[in-house]
Amino acid sequence: MKAKLEEIKKKALESIEASESLDKLNDVRVNILGKKGELTAVLKSMKDVAPEDRPKVGQMVNEVRVEIETFLENAKKKMEQAALEARLAAEEIDVTLPAKKLPRGHRHPNTTVLEEVENIFIGLGYEVVEGPEVEKDYYNFEALNIPADHPAKDEQDTFYITGDILLRTQTSSTQVHEMEKGKLPIRMIAPGRVFRSDEVDATHSPSFHQIEGLVIDKNITFADLKGTLAVFAKELFGEDTKVKFRPHHFPFTEPSAEVDVSCFKCGGKGCRFCKGSGWIEILGCGMVHPHVLEMSGIDPNEYSGFAFGVGLERITLLKYEIDDMRLLYENDERFLKQF
């Protein structure tokens, strides 16, 4: 019996060794271990074995079976491994072939900058608001302390629709709408389109964007204005950005200032972007003029506030080193795709 089992085992191992494919291996399995297989036949013949020998013989048959199965399994794994390796080798690609272009449009650089600015101020607790682009004279001028015949009205080169309706020249008009709502305190920024009658060239456009800021509350100080804009500049241009406030004049703020930031291209050493000065002018600001507060129904003895206005295109052009403003409105996809 033992000899027979050894015989079966030897034959099985030899056939496995000789198998070249998974199918052949399977044949071997069926021939030896299958229902009609040789080893199964041995088991079937157990009834002929003396009952006291059966456990021993059974154990022997089982040992042979396990041995063959293990051998089979190993052979199969080896074969599968080889097949996989062959497939992978066949599937090798030239990874330097060009990438497939997935559709993805590009945001206008103005929008990207605007979103950065909005996020900074939203983080500081400001609400983003909008106002009309076609506006009443009152909101664009008079309520901002620019009465009829004020020279500033000439300076701004306004597009008029009628004597009383115009295209807003500044987002500051939104300040007035917001103050008139009568809800205090106010912390808002108002981005939007503004219009001035400038001929189109590399640095001028009759239509551009501003971002207005307004804070009104009790005890708002010029120091708060300085602090807020310093945070803004650092967030937008980098942690090392320095901010310089220069006295200036706007009819709707007093005291007023123009704000320079240390050049974010050269760090203040002087380069072509800052025209060698190390500073770049980015915005105008000031404490809301008491008369402006009064006109919108806010008591300047109780409340104070600050306002600022940033030219969006100016920052976009500087930030991305765009040398011609016209590119922003031409919508050439080769331009837009760079952002």
Add this chain to the structure above:
Amino acid sequence: MNTALSWIKAYVPELECTDQEYCDAMTLSGTKVEGFEKLDKNLDKIVVGEILKIERHPDADKLIVCQVNIGSEVIQIVTGAPNVKEGDKVPVVLDGGKVAGGHDGGPLPEDGIKIKAGKLRGVPSNGMMCSIEELGSTREMYPAAPENGIYILPADTEVGIDAVELLGLRDTVFEYEITSNRVDCYSVLGIAREAAATFRKPFVPPIVEIKENDEKIEDYVSVEVLDQDLCSRYCARVCTNIKIGPSPEWMQRRLAKSGIRPINNLVDITNYVMEEYGQPMHAFDLDTIAGHKIIVKRAKDGDTFVTLDGQERKLDSEVLMICDAEKEVGIAGIMGGENSMITDNVKTVLFEAATFQGVNIRKSAKRIGLRTDASGKFEKGLDPRNAEAAINRACQLIQELGCGDVVSGMIDVKTEFKPLVVLPFEPKRINALLGTDISEEEMLAIFKMAEIEYNAETNMLTVPSFRQDVLGVADLAEEVARFYGYDKIPTSLPGGESTAGKLPFKLIVEAKAREIAEANGFSQGMCYSFESPKVFDKLLLPEDSELRNTVTISNPLGEDFSVMRTISLNGMLTSLATNYNRRNKDVKLYELANIYLPKQLPLTELPDERMQFTLGFYGDGDFFTMKGVVEQFLANVGLNKKVEYDPKNKKTFLHPGRQADMIYDGVKIGYLGEVHPIVCDNYDLATKAYVAVIDMPYVVERASFDHKYEGVSKFPAVTRDISMTVPKTVLVGDIEKVITQRGGKILESVNLFDVYEGSQIKEGFKSVAYSISFRAKDRNLEEADITGAMKKILNGLEQLGAELRK
């Protein structure tokens, strides 16, 4: 405004600083320096020399050889200049020195021109004699300089001294940007006062004293102001025995550095006083003034007048004129007349220093089309007190410069001055506004420098008349802040009640639109809000189209920018065409911007500004690509109901068979389609293009970002495929509507997988095939459920004229 630093220093004698320090400090205290130019930056080693001997050059007819004494030695210089003679004193640049420009007066090179000893036609030359152009200036500014020649210095000039200093070129000219509220700073004295306060040095204005003769002005002239609303003050003085000649060099130099050409003593004095005091003046030849009488009154409509530049000007009844007893002699505040012009033969001069109403001058100058230095100053609204100071200063200069005698007295016709502004001194409030802790003493010291007078007894501050901008506590705070230093004010963040920062819902929906457009390959463009009314023709809009009712700009930059757009497509098509004509392939663009629809015309209230989400592309894709993007957007902002596409409302600018209105919930929210080939042609777009326009206000009204979990069914779906033929005229949308309506609650999805026309399908019909899925949330579907639902669907389809294909 341009002024030499030396002129400022004349009134702030203790001022000592470098050019850069001055520039920075003045800018930080509010007098912004735009730039400065060091006049001697390229002038080096230039001394006064005396020509001792001139000989002919042995080998060149046009050259001469000069022996020049430069104090320390005598050097030989070869020159081609025709105008020098022995004994002349001239500026000489020595070997290794530098001059600013060439003798031809062309543009000055950035780094100047180096001068080295060398040989000219074989004869050694150890320096160069200089023309005014080589010194960086012009004959206009140095009238004493000869044409094409060496600048000859006065005979008594000391030899060997610094010629640059002698010619007043050791100086720096600063250019200031004066803000419109600081009328007082459009003058040298105004800037000097600021400089004194900035550097905390004493301000020493000129002391004006006049020795008058014993004649009386009343015997010379009388003045009558008929329109005092436009002329709040008219000061007149008379000078006799006028001797016209050049003004002294110091005056010529100061004017030249301010960019004003010296002419003669009389003209220079009026210009000088205008620069110094900021008060324009006018000088009349009194002998040309009929009746020796000045009348100030408005012109009449249709009058004309010849100004001293020889031009005839049209006048109207709002232009203020200076007249004599018979005729007009000048346009008030703008320009004098040819008929009363000063000539070299003038004997007696009538000086005018007046205060004209600023707005009127500004508007008149604009209407007449003549803006002068004088009108530029008047239009800012001058201080009437300054007129008297200026006219007296002019008379003082006439006398001191030996230009004439001053007749005693001044004619002064004026309305009552505005009272001086008096404000309480509130240091606490000022500190509260600035967020500072500046002491009272410091504040008062600043006010003193600004000439704002403090009365300790009343605790009141009196603002000087020239500071028309200081009207309230905020203005006082600014004075304190700018002289204390904006940079010294601390930084803090607003305290108080905290507020939530946020975007309004509308902007959130717009952000979603950008996200979806970009995810589908569309890039964001930006177009102008105004365009040409011709675009309506380009878009083939009918004559009576409502879109032709525009908000129209009354003063546009030109017709191309004259109407506010009522439709966003022109911008999109123009942008697509730009790309197409630059050979950019497969371009997809979107825009989010307003259109402007008037509620009535002419406009009496603000128009309706409607945000439009406009998409456009050419190249890869078709109508259904666009439809996919639009549906993706709507689904992403919570418009989950089925959008209906209505092809019936034909838009002229779209392909008649490839367009549809988008209907949501019964409301038209936009449209999409292929651009009409003629319209493409009109835009030079030689390709098919597709556009979609979504009217965002409708979307924003219906949008929602709320989501509720609905449960995912654990039970399997059952799918049935059906194929049918229908008349061509039946829209797939109608078929889907039937299936959706009749499928019942268990209908999960309907997917079109084939539409076919052609052979095997009879003429006028098309084959349509759907895969319909059913699923219940709570149970396995039974065959009866499916057959029941399918039967209802098939019945409905038969009513549409569909024949089921087996």
